[in-house]
Every structure is written in C-alpha cells, then in structure tokens.
Amino acid sequence: MKITVVGLGYIGLPTAILFAKYGNTVAGVDLSPVMTANLNAGRIHIEEPGLTEDLQEALALGKFHASTTPVSADAYIIAVPTPNKDDQHKSCDTTYVASALTNIIPLLKKNDTIIIESTIAPRTMADVVQPMIEKAGFTVGEDIYLAHCPERVLPGNIMHELVHNPRIIGGITEKCTEKAAAVYGEFVEGEIIKAQAGEAELSKLMENTYRDVNIALANELAKISNHLGIDALRVIEMANKHPRVNLHQPGPGVGGHCLAVDPYFVIAAAPEQSPLMQTAREVNNSMPEYVVSQVKALMEERDGNRVTIFGLTYKGNIDDIRESPAMEIRDMLVETGLDVKTFDPHVASEVLTGEEACADSSLIVVLSDHSEFREIPATYTDQMRDPIIFDTKNTVKSVASDVTYLNYGNLHQAPKVAVTA
Incomplete structure (x- = not known):
C-alpha cells in the first residue's frame, strides 16, 4: 500500500x-x-x-x-x-x-x-x-x-x-x-x-478531559491542604486505598498538546453545557501562579536571589515543552526579579549542568518528573547558598542529609509558611 x-x-x-x-x-x-x-x-x-x-x-x-x-x-x-x-x-x-x-x-x-x-x-x-x-x-x-x-x-x-x-x-x-x-x-x-x-x-477529547478534570481535583486538594496545614499527598495515598477511588497527583499545572488544549474543543462546541470542564481548566491554569507564589514566599527569608528550575518539559523523560507550565513558571519568576537558572537534560537548548545551574542558588524547584531527578546528588546541592528543594511533581526520592525537602505534602511546614494564591 x-x-x-x-x-x-x-x-x-x-x-x-x-x-x-x-x-x-x-x-x-x-x-x-x-x-x-x-x-x-x-x-x-x-x-x-x-x-x-x-x-x-x-x-x-x-x-x-x-x-x-x-x-x-x-x-x-x-x-x-x-x-x-x-x-x-x-x-x-x-x-x-x-x-x-x-x-x-x-x-x-x-x-x-x-x-x-x-x-x-x-x-x-x-x-x-x-x-x-x-x-x-x-x-x-x-x-x-x-x-x-x-x-x-x-x-x-x-x-x-x-x-x-x-x-x-x-x-x-x-x-x-x-x-x-x-x-x-x-x-x-x-x-x-x-x-x-x-x-x-x-x-x-473526553479521554483527555477526564484526566484534566481529575488533575484539577488533585491540584485543588493541594491548595486546600496547604491552607489547612494537612499533608495532601498522604490524604491522596489513604483515599486511594478505597477500592473505588483513584485520585490523581497534583503538580505545577497541565501541559502538552492534549490535556491543556483538547478540553477547550468540547467547551467551545457546547459552552453552556460544560461548566465543570471550564472550572477544571481554570484550576489547572491557576497552578503556575500558585507555584510562583510559593516560591516567592520561600525566597523571602533567603539572602540570595537565585532560583534553579529542574525540568522545562510538561512531563518526564521527553523533550516536549509544548504548553508546558514549567515554561510559564520560569517566565513568571524572571518577571518577579529573581535570578533564574534552568537545568533539563532532555531539552537540547539547555546547556547548563546540574552543578552549574545550582551554583549559589537558594532554591531548586522541580517542575518535570524526569528520572534523572529521582536522586539529587550532593554535588548539586553542595553548590547552593541554601540547600532547599520544592518538588512540585513528588518525583525526588533521595537528597543529601543537609537538604530541606518540600513537596505538596509538607509545604505548610516550610521555613516560612507559603502564601495562598
């Protein structure tokens, strides 16, 4: 043929x-x-x-x-x-x-x-x-x-x-x-x-809208839990022990040329019949701003001004940055006046090594769940002014003993309580 x-x-x-x-x-x-x-x-x-x-x-x-x-x-x-x-x-x-x-x-x-x-x-x-x-x-x-x-x-x-x-x-x-x-x-x-x-x-369209709506629920839970001082990730883990519950994981937002795009095609075809889908899109679209607000709060007590972003792609182990919330977060952080360095081993345009990106940094923000980020070596964090990690993807499994590790589970226990966006 x-x-x-x-x-x-x-x-x-x-x-x-x-x-x-x-x-x-x-x-x-x-x-x-x-x-x-x-x-x-x-x-x-x-x-x-x-x-x-x-x-x-x-x-x-x-x-x-x-x-x-x-x-x-x-x-x-x-x-x-x-x-x-x-x-x-x-x-x-x-x-x-x-x-x-x-x-x-x-x-x-x-x-x-x-x-x-x-x-x-x-x-x-x-x-x-x-x-x-x-x-x-x-x-x-x-x-x-x-x-x-x-x-x-x-x-x-x-x-x-x-x-x-x-x-x-x-x-x-x-x-x-x-x-x-x-x-x-x-x-x-x-x-x-x-x-x-x-x-x-x-x-x-509904396959991707289903996922978008459920991710929005998890993202909203992360905001609620942080506000109430509760471990969102532990809540999800326990709730998912129920045989008919499958809560998704929160993150920095939704990207790619599917979940961040496709629901709008349904919404546009039937706007009066799709209030739930529209709300889910609003929640997920709010997450980059929410992450930036947490980063700003974490940086308020730091002497330095440098933040290091780990990951620019919308998901792990690929090079796709289309509609990536990480890109939006990077740009928003730059606009706040922070000195932003980025490290992504899957994006060809990113040339800094982990050590170079972390040098004199006060905070690592993990925005992509690359397998390379499961273990953050001491050679990275030893270069930092303040060894603090904020992992928005809950992907990091191992850090040096002197590192302060934060995710959506313990963000409310951060050195400075993060603000509510």
Missing part, C-alpha cells in the same frame, strides 16, 4: 515510520526542508525511544522518504497541529488540517482513503473535511473514504502503543470505517473499535 503522511511531528513521524517498517511505501510530508533532509539521512528531531532505529530500518528497506510536498497514494493520513484559536472559548483551529487537505485534493483518485489523525473538535469531519472533499467533486463513501482515527499514545512509549493500543476508527459512513480499518490493519495489533466520525472525535 502507498501511504502519504502529512505532518511529521510527535505522532505523524512514528506513524509514518511504522507503516514503512511493516512493508508499506510511505511518503512523509512536512513543510521544513531541514527536517525532511535530516529524516532522509536517518536523523530524527524528537526524543522517542526506538524511533531512530525504526527510521533507519525503514530507510534501509527503501520504504520511507520525506519531502515538503505530498505525493499520490492509496491512503492519506493527516497528522498536523490543531492549536486553540484566540477566541472566547479557545476553540479548535483547523487551518492546518484544511491546508493539508487542499494540498492532497489534486492528487485524489477514486477509492482513496483520507484519515484525520489530528485531534479535532466535534463535527469537524462533517462540517469541515467532508464539504471540502465534496466540493472537489467526490462522493464521500463511494469515491473517497473519510475517517477520523485519533491517536492515544504515551510519549516515551509511542512505538509500542501505536501497535498494541486499541484504535478507534470513526468513518463518515460504514464503508469509510471499513476502509480506514483496513489501513490500520497493516500494523495495529490492538482492538479495532469501529465508530461514527462524531463518536471518535468526542471520545478522544
């Missing part, structure tokens, strides 16, 4: 490489000529275990080639970004999806399949994608087959989960669903869940 994948980011590139690895002829398309040249030379631009090896295997097989323009294929997969619009409810911007469709429409022939992997708002397939194809003179479900097949993978384990996770296939018609299912049948070993397009759209 000939497959063209438009958009070679965190989802599109692994998807394209897997199709090629399983024997399909794949054209990967992206606007960046530097990126496509690097891919053709076997070099990837994202951090994902196993991806480089699979790319090089696909290249050796002669099954993958990247370019800046699409080529004719039997199936087209669109995996381009869908950011929020700058409107009242931060609705879904389908500009990149529409642009990708515009570029492949001249290549379409009868019996081709078009699959939208990009996360989209409810009714995007029916109200945006289908009209564009029909305007080009095709009958959807007879000439061209359309489906929405959202990804549901965990960064850091994408190559495994793309193969083994259940896959939702939401076609405009039943025949569209069958055609798209046949495409993914090339490599997916997980359950193929056949659905209508609108069901697939909303299902993906």
Whole structure:
C-alpha cells in the first residue's frame, strides 16, 4: 500500500515510520526542508525511544522518504497541529488540517482513503473535511473514504502503543470505517473499535478531559491542604486505598498538546453545557501562579536571589515543552526579579549542568518528573547558598542529609509558611 503522511511531528513521524517498517511505501510530508533532509539521512528531531532505529530500518528497506510536498497514494493520513484559536472559548483551529487537505485534493483518485489523525473538535469531519472533499467533486463513501482515527499514545512509549493500543476508527459512513480499518490493519495489533466520525472525535477529547478534570481535583486538594496545614499527598495515598477511588497527583499545572488544549474543543462546541470542564481548566491554569507564589514566599527569608528550575518539559523523560507550565513558571519568576537558572537534560537548548545551574542558588524547584531527578546528588546541592528543594511533581526520592525537602505534602511546614494564591 502507498501511504502519504502529512505532518511529521510527535505522532505523524512514528506513524509514518511504522507503516514503512511493516512493508508499506510511505511518503512523509512536512513543510521544513531541514527536517525532511535530516529524516532522509536517518536523523530524527524528537526524543522517542526506538524511533531512530525504526527510521533507519525503514530507510534501509527503501520504504520511507520525506519531502515538503505530498505525493499520490492509496491512503492519506493527516497528522498536523490543531492549536486553540484566540477566541472566547479557545476553540479548535483547523487551518492546518484544511491546508493539508487542499494540498492532497489534486492528487485524489477514486477509492482513496483520507484519515484525520489530528485531534479535532466535534463535527469537524462533517462540517469541515467532508464539504471540502465534496466540493472537489467526490462522493464521500463511494469515491473517497473519510475517517477520523485519533491517536492515544504515551510519549516515551509511542512505538509500542501505536501497535498494541486499541484504535478507534470513526468513518463518515460504514464503508469509510471499513476502509480506514483496513489501513490500520497493516500494523495495529490492538482492538479495532469501529465508530461514527462524531463518536471518535468526542471520545478522544473526553479521554483527555477526564484526566484534566481529575488533575484539577488533585491540584485543588493541594491548595486546600496547604491552607489547612494537612499533608495532601498522604490524604491522596489513604483515599486511594478505597477500592473505588483513584485520585490523581497534583503538580505545577497541565501541559502538552492534549490535556491543556483538547478540553477547550468540547467547551467551545457546547459552552453552556460544560461548566465543570471550564472550572477544571481554570484550576489547572491557576497552578503556575500558585507555584510562583510559593516560591516567592520561600525566597523571602533567603539572602540570595537565585532560583534553579529542574525540568522545562510538561512531563518526564521527553523533550516536549509544548504548553508546558514549567515554561510559564520560569517566565513568571524572571518577571518577579529573581535570578533564574534552568537545568533539563532532555531539552537540547539547555546547556547548563546540574552543578552549574545550582551554583549559589537558594532554591531548586522541580517542575518535570524526569528520572534523572529521582536522586539529587550532593554535588548539586553542595553548590547552593541554601540547600532547599520544592518538588512540585513528588518525583525526588533521595537528597543529601543537609537538604530541606518540600513537596505538596509538607509545604505548610516550610521555613516560612507559603502564601495562598
């Protein structure tokens, strides 16, 4: 099968490489000529275990080639970004999806399949994608087959989960669903869940909204517990002993191109029917400011002015800083006048070592749960003016004996009681 994948980011590139690895002829398309040249030379631009090896295997097989323009294929997969619009409810911007469709429409022939992997708002397939194809003179479900097949993978384990996770296939018609299912049948070993397009759209959005709402509950609990002088982490641990309770963990906020973005697509589609989702977004969006308020309070009794941030990515062991609350916190701390140093071994632009970032610092603020941060060596904290750690991810497990370690469990016991944002 000939497959063209438009958009070679965190989802599109692994998807394209897997199709090629399983024997399909794949054209990967992206606007960046530097990126496509690097891919053709076997070099990837994202951090994902196993991806480089699979790319090089696909290249050796002669099954993958990247370019800046699409080529004719039997199936087209669109995996381009869908950011929020700058409107009242931060609705879904389908500009990149529409642009990708515009570029492949001249290549379409009868019996081709078009699959939208990009996360989209409810009714995007029916109200945006289908009209564009029909305007080009095709009958959807007879000439061209359309489906929405959202990804549901965990960064850091994408190559495994793309193969083994259940896959939702939401076609405009039943025949569209069958055609798209046949495409993914090339490599997916997980359950193929056949659905209508609108069901697939909303299902993906609700998966991430569920997590966003539950994280908001944990974040609100952290604020409440700190105010009342109670260990929030101990409360969560005990509550989760109940067989039907699964409280999430609090953190510095919610980031990435899923949880921080997708709930707005549902909110914008039905604002009067989504007050809970809107409140959850407000709670999670408030967390960077809350963290900054705690940092300012902790620094009030320090002689120094330097704060060291550990981690800029939105989650651990990846290089993705999209919508990362850590980036927002860094910028807010700089605006307060603090001298901010950063250390992140997963972000290429960060060049300081742990020792360099900690030199003369009065506080380490852990904002990403990288495995490298589970043990903070004495060689880091020995460089500090005041060896204090505020761990917003509850990821640190070992520190030197002279270090004051704080998290959402004991923040109320800090040398200076933190303020309430």
